[in-house]
Amino acid sequence: MGHQASPDLNVAGGGAAGTDRAAGQHHGAPHEPVLVGETRRRLDEILERYPNKMAALLPALWLVQDERGWVSEDSMAEVAQALGLTPAYVKGVVTFYTMYHQHPVGKHFIQVCTTSPCNVCGAEDVVSAFLKHTRTGELGVTSDDGRFTVIEVECLGACGFATPVMINEEFLESVTPERVPEILARLK
Amino acid sequence: MGFPHKPHPRETTVLSQYFGDREAMTLDGWRKRGGYQMLEQALGMEPTAITNIVKDSGLRGRGGAGFPTGVKWSFMKIGDGKPHYLCCNADESEPGTFKDREIMRWTPHALIEGCAIASYAIGAETCYIYIRGEFTDPLVSMEAALKEAYAKGVVGKNAMGSGKTVNVYVHKGAGAYICGEETALMNSIEGRRGNPRIKPPFPAVSGVFGMPTTINNVETLAAVPPILKNGADWYKKFSRPDNPKSTGSKLYSVCGNIQRPGNYEVVMGFPFKEFLYDLCGGPLPGRSFKAVIPGGISVPIQTMDEAEATLMDYEGFVAQGTMLGSGGVIVFDDAQCMVKQIARAARFFAHESCAQCTQCREGTAWVTKIMERIEAGGGTMADLDTLLEISENMTGKTICVLSDSCATPVVSGIKKFRHEFEAHITQKRCPMKSPAAASSVAA
Numbered sequence: 001m002g003h004q005a006s007p008d009l010n011v012a013g014g015g016a017a018g019t020d021r022a023a024g025q026h027h028g029a030p031h032e033p034v035l036v037g038e039t040r041r042r043l044d045e046i047l048e049r050y051p052n053k054m055a056a057l058l059p060a061l062w063l064v065q066d067e068r069g070w071v072s073e074d075s076m077a078e079v080a081q082a083l084g085l086t087p088a089y090v091k092g093v094v095t096f097y098t099m100y101h102q103h104p105v106g107k108h109f110i111q112v113c114t115t116s117p118c119n120v121c122g123a124e125d126v127v128s129a130f131l132k133h134t135r136t137g138e139l140g141v142t143s144d145d146g147r148f149t150v151i152e153v154e155c156l157g158a159c160g161f162a163t164p165v166m167i168n169e170e171f172l173e174s175v176t177p178e179r180v181p182e183i184l185a186r187l188k
Numbered sequence: 189m190g191f192p193h194k195p196h197p198r199e200t201t202v203l204s205q206y207f208g209d210r211e212a213m214t215l216d217g218w219r220k221r222g223g224y225q226m227l228e229q230a231l232g233m234e235p236t237a238i239t240n241i242v243k244d245s246g247l248r249g250r251g252g253a254g255f256p257t258g259v260k261w262s263f264m265k266i267g268d269g270k271p272h273y274l275c276c277n278a279d280e281s282e283p284g285t286f287k288d289r290e291i292m293r294w295t296p297h298a299l300i301e302g303c304a305i306a307s308y309a310i311g312a313e314t315c316y317i318y319i320r321g322e323f324t325d326p327l328v329s330m331e332a333a334l335k336e337a338y339a340k341g342v343v344g345k346n347a348m349g350s351g352k353t354v355n356v357y358v359h360k361g362a363g364a365y366i367c368g369e370e371t372a373l374m375n376s377i378e379g380r381r382g383n384p385r386i387k388p389p390f391p392a393v394s395g396v397f398g399m400p401t402t403i404n405n406v407e408t409l410a411a412v413p414p415i416l417k418n419g420a421d422w423y424k425k426f427s428r429p430d431n432p433k434s435t436g437s438k439l440y441s442v443c444g445n446i447q448r449p450g451n452y453e454v455v456m457g458f459p460f461k462e463f464l465y466d467l468c469g470g471p472l473p474g475r476s477f478k479a480v481i482p483g484g485i486s487v488p489i490q491t492m493d494e495a496e497a498t499l500m501d502y503e504g505f506v507a508q509g510t511m512l513g514s515g516g517v518i519v520f521d522d523a524q525c526m527v528k529q530i531a532r533a534a535r536f537f538a539h540e541s542c543a544q545c546t547q548c549r550e551g552t553a554w555v556t557k558i559m560e561r562i563e564a565g566g567g568t569m570a571d572l573d574t575l576l577e578i579s580e581n582m583t584g585k586t587i588c589v590l591s592d593s594c595a596t597p598v599v600s601g602i603k604k605f606r607h608e609f610e611a612h613i614t615q616k617r618c619p620m621k622s623p624a625a626a627s628s629v630a631a
Contacts, residue, residue: 049314049357051271051397057379058362062321083379096381096542098363099321115283115536116485116529117443117518154365154536155283156322159443159516160450161190171324173190 026104031074034064035082043082053083057093061100070101098153106142106149108187110134111166112175115155121162122176127152129177130165133184147187192290193450196467200426202437203410204453207294213329215336218297224342226413230305231350235266238309242412244420246427246435251277251368251405252484252514254502263392264310264400272312273401275377276303276409278319278326279361279368282484283536284516287439287451288406292319292326295410296333302409304343304354305416310402313353318373320361330358365540369588370403372542383542384588407439427501428457434501438515440482442468445475445521460498464519475521479605483513485533486593488600489526509600525620526608530601531559537594548591551582555598562609565616572602572609 035043046059060083064075076090083090094100101109110130114123127150131137134148142149158164161173165183172183192207211217218224230238243258264272276299280288291299299317307315319327334356337343347354359377361367367376371385374396395401415423415436427435434456440463443449447469454463464470464477471477480495481487488510490498498508505512520529538552555578558571579595586592602609611619 049316049355054379055377055397058360058376061362062360085379093379093381096364097321097361100362114532116532117284117516119529119532120444120518120520120524153322154539155281157280157286157289157320158190159284159286159518160441161286162443162449166322166324169324171322 027072031072031078033078034067034075035060035078039063039067054085056083057085057090058097061090061094065100070104072102107147108149109166109168110148110150111153111156112150113154113156113158113164114152117155117159118162118164123163125177126163126165126175126180129180130184133180148184192294193448196452198458198462198467199453200437200455201453202414203291203295203298203407203439204451206298207290207451209294212295213293213297213333215297215333215340215342218295222417223297223413224301224348226416227301227304227342228348228350230308230416231348231352231354235309235311236262238305238416241420242309242415245415245423246420246432247408247411247415247423248434248502249405250407250411250438250515252282252486254512257404257408260392260402260404261306261310263390264312264402266311268311268400271314271397271399272310273396273399274303274307274310274312274315275370275373275396275401275403276315276317276406277368277370277373277403278317278323278330278406279365279373280323280406281320281365281368282486282514282516283533284441284443284481284484284518285514286441286443287515289323289326290439290451291406291410292323293329296326296329297337298410298413299330299406300333300337300343300356302412303356304347305412306402306404306409307354307356308347308352311400312402313355315354315356316359316377316396317356318359318361318367318377320367321363327358327360334358364542365536366542366588366590369590372588373403374401381542383544386587411436426455428499428504431457431499431501431503433503438500438512440500440515440517442517442519444517444519445472445477445524446470446519447472454500456501457504458500460500460504461496463500464495464517471521475523477519478522478524479520479526481510481518481520481597482515483511484516485518485536486589486596487511487513488596489604491604509604523620525563525618526601526605527559527563527612528618528620530597531556531563533597534559534594537590541590541594545586545591547582548586548594551578551591552594554578555582555594559598562612563618565612565618567609567613569610569613571613572606576602 060079077087080087080090112127130150136143156164163175165172165175206212239261247257248254303315364382366372367382369384372382376382391401424435439453494508502512534556538556541548541552543549579599582591582595
């Protein structure tokens with residue numbers, strides 16, 4: 001087990017459609033530097049907070065993913081260069097943490113908590129509703145139009161507001177199967 | 189975002205008084221409510237004087253371990269010439285627990301003030317608040333509050349005009365339960381994989397960047413300003429007369445099959461039966477309680493007999509077969525299958541194992557496999573012995589206690605709900621599977 005992007009993640013499927021934040025970005029596309037301009041300025045500010053550059057690694061990876069929607073190998077190499085690390089080291093860190101995507105995901109990355117407290121409150125029914133209404137039908141698969149990927153995640157820390165769902169970085173509480181169509185309808 | 193309930197008259201709202209009060213989220217609003225007076229006062233005191241007050245108050249770590257906070261602070265040698273660090277553990281990932289997120293999104297300045305006072309008390313000029321990456325609202329509210337705090341000189345190079353430096357930064361996590369373990373948290377701040385470290389050395393000797401470090405939970409730090417304001421004796425009043433070891437108030441996160449889930453703040457020693465049936469409204473219509481895990485998924489499951497006899501403090505939960513832990517109260521009613529839920533708990537731990545230690549890496553996966561096989565009707569009686577043997581090998585033998593935590597629901601489940609396991613095994617199916625047994629949602 002360990003920390004990888006969900007083991008169910010099927011990236012041979014619609015992943016290449018990518019996100020519109022990552023326009024043109026997929027494996028094999030020429031790499032446009034991320035750590036430039038305003039983003040570079042923010043990294044410099046972050047570097048002031050730590051006694052060494054390595055400690056800015058998680059923040060730097062967030063800067064990349066916030067802009068591109070995922071962390072490509074080329075981005076990892078760029079971050080490594082900026083922080084005086086090796087690409088292999090950066091990859092070792094990226095693969096540990098579940099929130100960094102190593103492949104493009106659907107435009108709306110839907111994560112449903114199914115850990116015990118939500119499990120007893122109907123979380124699995126919420127998952128089924130999302131799989132049905134996104135027409136993905138399977139966990140980790142991106143819909144044909146590239147809009148949706150649905151996965152299960154572990155405890156999101158909102159157990160009293162069952163079932164919590166994250167859609168990219170948006171955090172929804174108290175999701176029930178009945179609310180799913182309306183939630184999906186307002187996503188473009 | 190979801191709003192908290194109106195405080196129940198039997199709650200003691202030390203930390204939660206301003207939950208739901210939007211103005212309290214702002215610096216000016218917080219000041220109007222008396223905020224930052226204690227930071228100003230603290231910065232004029234001797235650091236050890238502050239530590240002594242916190243020691244005297246009996247405050248214990250609210251993240252789960254319950255270690256006396258003042259004692260932990262006293263391990264930091266003031267004036268040793270090394271940079272000291274405070275890490276605030278805001279990684280809240282223990283299933284059942286959702287109190288720190290409320291403190292951060294409703295009273296971010298309370299946490300900043302607690303962090304700043306604690307930093308000063310331990311001789312640290314830098315505090316990292318490690319917030320899990322999934323906590324979108326708390327990340328926004330904490331960053332906004334810190335921006336205000338820096339702009340108004342509350343923190344920074346000349347905190348509150350004291351001439352002393354206190355820097356507070358947010359460090360965003362990226363999805364790993366294990367980074368709530370204090371040494372893994374430090375590794376994560378350093379830009380490493382979140383693998384826990386062997387102790388010793390302890391953080392106060394060699395912590396983040398190899399320097400003396402204290403790690404405290406959000407709720408622990410938020411309690412510091414009220415303790416300074418009202419005094420240690422005030423805090424000690426909130427305890428059972430016959431148990432001075434547990435003092436103060438605690439935020440319990442209540443979830444699962446119960447009428448009124450949410451966070452409830454009560455004093456140490458509060459009767460658990462009244463808590464569940466009165467404050468939280470009891471079971472859902474037509475249901476009855478079957479089991480409760482009172483301190484997050486890592487503490488032993490309680491039967492209702494045990495729960496209803498419990499007085500809610502550290503020693504009180506231990507006396508009734510469990511632990512206070514994080515205070516994440518997960519309630520299971522008679523429509524739930526304990527085998528299924530224990531299997532799901534095991535799967536959680538298997539997913540979150542950092543995989544360093546053989547007993548955990550192999551044990552969590554193996555336990556999950558056996559549990560899921562029993563749930564699906566393919567279990568044998570020998571499986572129960574195997575589960576207990578694996579659990580024994582997973583306990584007390586690893587770098588951190590994730591391994592022990594996986595064993596806990598299995599061991600307590602087999603001990604206290606053995607009949608459910610045996611029913612799956614003899615009937616070769618889940619006896620609860622029927623349309624009527626579908627999971628419940630609070631009305």
